[in-house]
Amino acid sequence: MTGFLPQLVGASNIYGCGMLELGMSFSKEQLVIDNDIIGMMRYAKGGIDVSEYTLAVDSIREVGIGNNFIGIADTLANIGLPSDPKVFDRHMYDEWVGLGSKNDVDLAHERVVDILANHQVAPIDHPDLIQAVIKKADDRFHGKE
Numbered sequence: 001m002t003g004f005l006p007q008l009v010g011a012s013n014i015y016g017c018g019m020l021e022l023g024m025s026f027s028k029e030q031l032v033i034d035n036d037i038i039g040m041m042r043y044a045k046g047g048i049d050v051s052e053y054t055l056a057v058d059s060i061r062e063v064g065i066g067n068n069f070i071g072i073a074d075t076l077a078n079i080g081l082p083s084d085p086k087v088f089d090r091h092m093y094d095e096w097v098g099l100g101s102k103n104d105v106d107l108a109h110e111r112v113v114d115i116l117a118n119h120q121v122a123p124i125d126h127p128d129l130i131q132a133v134i135k136k137a138d139d140r141f142h143g144k145e
Helices: 028-045 057-063 073-078 093-098 104-118 127-141
Strands: none
Touching: 028 104, 057 073
């Protein structure tokens, strides 16, 4: 998958999702991981909310410089702001261990299995448009255009 910088300058095509070995292999788990990364990139491209709330100024004053901010209410409330990953685990270590110590690839595999078993494709609102595209391609292929 290409990097984040091209998207910041307006690139609309993200290449290589799910690819391994320079495209010689494909992984559904990598595709799910890449989807999380793309979601984070899209969020960042939209701008980061910088406010007294997101900066947690009062909490910084209360906790103090150099102390632990990880477990405070503001941090936990804002931890999901940068993105809403489906794979990347943001649990604290003890909770992560209690949940089975699954790494991101294990979680991605579980998501792939769930998607393949349960995903329902939404029907296309205008199937006649799809048929028109198919007919145009068929006509072009058969030299009828």
